[in-house]
Amino acid sequence: MTQLKVSRRHVLKGVGIAASGMLAPFTVATSAPAFSHGVASGDPLADRVILWTRVTPKAGANGPIEVRWEIAADAELRRTVRSGTALTDADRDYTVKVDADGLEPGSTYYYRFRVGDAVSPTGRTRTLPADGVRELKFAVVSCSNYPQGYFNVYHDIAARDDIDAVLHLGDYIYEYAAGGYSNPHAVNFGHVVEPEHELVTLQDYRARHGVYKTEPGLQAVHAAHPMIAVWDDHESANDSWRHGAENHDETQGSWYERKRASVQAYREWLPIRDEGDDPLKIYRHFDFGGLADLIMLDARLIGRSEPLLYAEHLGDPGTDAGRFRAQLEDPERTILGREQLTWLEERLEQARTPWQILGQQILMGKVRLPDLLDVAAFREGGPFDRASAERLLDIAEAGLPLNLDAWDGYPASRERVFAAARRHGSQLISLAGDTHNAWAFNMMDSEGRPAGVEFATPSVTSPGMEIVPVPPGILAERFVNLNPELVYLDSSRRGWMEITITPESATSRWRFVTTVLSRKWYGLLGPALQVNAGEASLRRA
Numbered sequence: 001m002t003q004l005k006v007s008r009r010h011v012l013k014g015v016g017i018a019a020s021g022m023l024a025p026f027t028v029a030t031s032a033p034a035f036s037h038g039v040a041s042g043d044p045l046a047d048r049v050i051l052w053t054r055v056t057p058k059a060g061a062n063g064p065i066e067v068r069w070e071i072a073a074d075a076e077l078r079r080t081v082r083s084g085t086a087l088t089d090a091d092r093d094y095t096v097k098v099d100a101d102g103l104e105p106g107s108t109y110y111y112r113f114r115v116g117d118a119v120s121p122t123g124r125t126r127t128l129p130a131d132g133v134r135e136l137k138f139a140v141v142s143c144s145n146y147p148q149g150y151f152n153v154y155h156d157i158a159a160r161d162d163i164d165a166v167l168h169l170g171d172y173i174y175e176y177a178a179g180g181y182s183n184p185h186a187v188n189f190g191h192v193v194e195p196e197h198e199l200v201t202l203q204d205y206r207a208r209h210g211v212y213k214t215e216p217g218l219q220a221v222h223a224a225h226p227m228i229a230v231w232d233d234h235e236s237a238n239d240s241w242r243h244g245a246e247n248h249d250e251t252q253g254s255w256y257e258r259k260r261a262s263v264q265a266y267r268e269w270l271p272i273r274d275e276g277d278d279p280l281k282i283y284r285h286f287d288f289g290g291l292a293d294l295i296m297l298d299a300r301l302i303g304r305s306e307p308l309l310y311a312e313h314l315g316d317p318g319t320d321a322g323r324f325r326a327q328l329e330d331p332e333r334t335i336l337g338r339e340q341l342t343w344l345e346e347r348l349e350q351a352r353t354p355w356q357i358l359g360q361q362i363l364m365g366k367v368r369l370p371d372l373l374d375v376a377a378f379r380e381g382g383p384f385d386r387a388s389a390e391r392l393l394d395i396a397e398a399g400l401p402l403n404l405d406a407w408d409g410y411p412a413s414r415e416r417v418f419a420a421a422r423r424h425g426s427q428l429i430s431l432a433g434d435t436h437n438a439w440a441f442n443m444m445d446s447e448g449r450p451a452g453v454e455f456a457t458p459s460v461t462s463p464g465m466e467i468v469p470v471p472p473g474i475l476a477e478r479f480v481n482l483n484p485e486l487v488y489l490d491s492s493r494r495g496w497m498e499i500t501i502t503p504e505s506a507t508s509r510w511r512f513v514t515t516v517l518s519r520k521w522y523g524l525l526g527p528a529l530q531v532n533a534g535e536a537s538l539r540r541a
């Protein structure tokens with residue numbers, strides 16, 4: 001378990017129960033090759049984009065397969081712009097990735113694949129705009145947990161035709177065994193994962209990606225828009241860091257082998273560009289037409305120092321908080337690692353656009369837990385009981401943060417980023433996932449100076465703070481009243497963020513779905529918060 005008797009996973013996310021099971025690799029027997037996992041595109045540049053698919057080989061076949069691909073300017077694929085062939089085989093789990101170049105900036109394209117008579121669905125994608133673009137729209141998502149429900153959020157985004165790119169901030173898959181961290185209703189309608197056991201090996205991670213890629217909402221969102229994705233922890237294991245994870249122990253073998261396996265499967269199954277010789281290096285940069293720098297970060301696997309845990313490192317908050325805080329603020333503790341941080345500082349220094357957007361996993365805004373004792377309907381034996389709430393409140397009253405797995409657990413790293421942004425005059429927007437709840441912050445540095453704003457997306461399906469037995473409106477009010485940086489919290493609904501960037505302003509519109517437990521759902525409009533260029537605080541749009 002993580003930091004407290006009631007862990008971050010319980011408080012911010014929900015309950016997770018791990019169980020073990022038998023290997024059941026995901027295979028579909030077909031009489032001819034087929035495209036059972038849809039198509040996808042990603043990592044667009046002004047002249048190229050990654051096109052992705054996976055071939056399900058004919059039953060019994062195990063040799064290499066040649067796949068034809070084409071990309072065209074029209075939906076019927078009559079005006080072909082580029083085409084070619086790609087080879088795939090078992091060494092890459094029959095996934096296919098093509099970097100289709102020679103494209104025009106700011107343009108919509110359509111693409112598909114063929115093997116013999118089998119033709120894939122047609123995907124739509126879009127290149128990055130040329131300089132001078134006046135508006136950008138991103139759809140921001142995270143935490144799509146298959147055994148927690150239908151991916152209605154992805155359908156909502158797929159239906160849009162004005163999105164430049166979908167930004168996936170991690171937890172694209174979850175590693176737990178069947179029955180772990182799942183909703184019994186979702187299991188009833190067939191959202192059951194394979195393999196049944198927790199993911200450890202390359203074969204395990206590949207099989208799980210295969211199950212997810214059969215979900216119609218996920219196929220639809222990939223077919224509709226290019227995606228720019230980074231992993232969070234659950235693509236490998238819960239609360240992962242450079243040398244381990246909360247959900248890894250030595251009976252499962254080497255952490256480094258498990259990490260490598262998860263990264264290999266992720267790179268095979270996601271439409272991201274593979275560059276350089278270090279597969280762990282996922283942090284990268286996109287220039288959106290001179291209007292925004294999108295800087296995608298890895299706050300998990302490549303550099304993160306060992307987390308501090310309240311359960312292990314904090315005795316009595318009343319007497320021990322000072323010593324604990326000194327440990328927490330140790331400048332040697334890093335969340336990005338030295339090399340990535342230096343790279344980020346250089347990106348901020350070289351930025352020439354009005355907006356510097358960090359696409360990353362976890363909250364940068366500071367959060368302490370408010371006093372909920374008088375409004376909580378505690379249930380004996382519930383996942384968030386009175387004793388847990390009292391312990392958390394003691395921690396909060398000692399001035400310590402709620403979630404040490406976020407940037408709150410690595411304050412020196414956060415200050416380094418804020419200092420670089422300040423030095424280079426960056427207009428910083430942090431986009432975060434991980435918590436399953438919707439948040440917005442006016443971020444401040446340790447001296448209380450404005451440091452940018454943060455928009456955090458709710459999950460696609462994973463449960464949020466519903467686990468805390470307090471009505472959501474009261475919960476949000478208590479959090480906002482206690483935390484000076486926090487301006488908005490919705491802990492009760494699944495959804496996504498529609499981010500609109502213009503030279504004058506950056507706006508987040510939260511969008512929710514009524515349910516993830518039925519295919520009959522509709523979208524709900526959440527609030528919109530905006531920051532103007534040159535300003536540092538949010539207002540209602």
Ligand SMILES: [Fe+2]
Nearest residue numbers: 143171434462
């Ligand atoms: Fe998550």
